[in-house]
Amino acid sequence: MKTLTVFLKEVKESLRDKRTVLSALLYGPLIGPIVMVMLISTTINHQMDRADQPLKVPVIGAQYAPHLIDALKQQGLVLQSPPADPDAAVRNQDADVVLRIPSNYGKAWTKGEVAQVELIYDSSQRDANAAEGRLAGMLKTYAGTQGAMRLVARGLSPELMMPLRVDARDQSTPQSRAGMMFGILPYFFVITVLVGGMYLAIDFTAGERERQSLEPLFANPLPRWKILLGKLGAICTFSLASLLICVVAFAVAGRFLPTDKMGMTLNLGFAFAGRVFLLMLPLVLLFAALQTLVAGFAKTYREAQTYLSLLMVVPMLPSMLLTFMPVKTVGWMYAVPLLGQQVGITQLLRGGAVGMPHVMMCLVSGFVVALLVTLATVWVYRSERLAISA
């Protein structure tokens, strides 16, 4: 009953704080979907544009290989006048790739020797790789045709040069291709829960101590754990609201992504949103307790803010791990809080299903850990020093 009193007061007070409300109900949950839509739309449109456009390449020594240049032009190459210093032009991103044809090209070609051309590019530039790839492809096509023609001229089958043909069969589905791209998405949900409760967790412990209102509060006839539960409840309410807004926003944002252009389908519908919400539930309590625990060690609001910002890095680890080192999803991963949510949500994004046993593993392990952290927080709350402001 008194826990409810604490809960209601904390919710009322927090609703009157503009910064808390904005960060929990607006910035926190909406930044993820907005950034996602913007980032992906730009990337996709950028790549689409590039692929459709003719390839503009400065060529040095075009006069030594008129036949080659004609063939490249037919494949969509637009000749540009060569820069004075090709190396510098590539480094300064004036050109994505420069083709250099040496003066002895013609001599080698007519003699039937291996003629050489050079591609000058900077592989650390994203756009350069695409341009280099396209130009190299064109050159390979040209070389292949010419090689085949020389064999035919000598009465040999061009197949002699092809002892092995590789047929690549990609087993990815449109959904799983999208899933790769959205590997970062589970992290957005986690961050939303963290941001949703952050200012409340700081305000309820370090903030209340700094404003010297914790000592009078503790002079009231109710055990501290009841006060703590009321506060945890308020934090959970805000981060739940935050999470709810976030999953709904993703469900809506999914419709605006031009994923079909890339041959992907993305199932960000409301069924997906509901499942994510369920998987994330234990983390709401876990983070509320964890943030309160960490903020309890801080003497001032500012100090608590610093600690909690550092805390935001922790849940990034499984996301980064799985993004950069794709490991096979194994059953036990569902039993590790954070990792479980990460693999579960990724699985849902890839269009796969998360079985009931795995959902239960995720929920049970999450709530057990959340309970342990809550108990630790209760224990810290009993400390005499917690209440003392000065």
Add this chain to the structure above:
Amino acid sequence: MIEVSDLRKTFGTVKAVDGVSFIARDGEITGLLGPNGAGKTTTLRMLYTLMKPDSGQVKVDGIDAAVDPLGVRRLLGVLPDARGLYKRLTARENIEYFARLHDIEPARMRARSDVLVDALEMRDILDRRTEGFSQGQRVKTAIARALIHDPSNVILDEPTNGLDVMATRGLRQFMQALKAEGRCVLFSSHIMQEVAALCDRIVVIAHGRVVADETPDALRAQTGETNLEDAFVKIIGSEEGLAA
């Protein structure tokens, strides 16, 4: 009635409170006087069970604080050294929050709130958010919420700290009224004149010990000084920290 016997509390190597005993009776104002750092606040914190004493006993109306801390807190109205309000709540909401934590039914809460608001002359600020309150307004609100459950024992830690002359006068009258209602009033101060003007009994604390526990008159007689200020200086053994 508040009974304290042989209270001790150590922080690291510092003996903050080193064997404090005294009795604060109902219908009396008891003053805890001592220089800064003498152990007044720590003693009071053990009374309202924020801290546990290393040894010694605290009894409020016969209830042992070590056995039933919640029971003791129900009998106490406390204005701690820290008196922060919730600045996004109005004065009334601040008071009502503490009333609910004491489980007071709404009708009684309103009646009691009316009495306190009139006694403290704070009706004009009641429905304002406490952000931007003056020191005096803050102390009034903090006292009102501390006494909303009509406690028979009142503990005030340096209540006049930071108040101007008028606010201090008002607070002293309020304390006299609490005494007249038969309550046990215990307050700490380092301001000698304040203690002398208000108290029926003075407990002087220095270096964590009680160095005198007398009526103001007895104190004068004991030290052979007619002036109370000189009497205090003589008892404490130095002039350190005593504001006139």
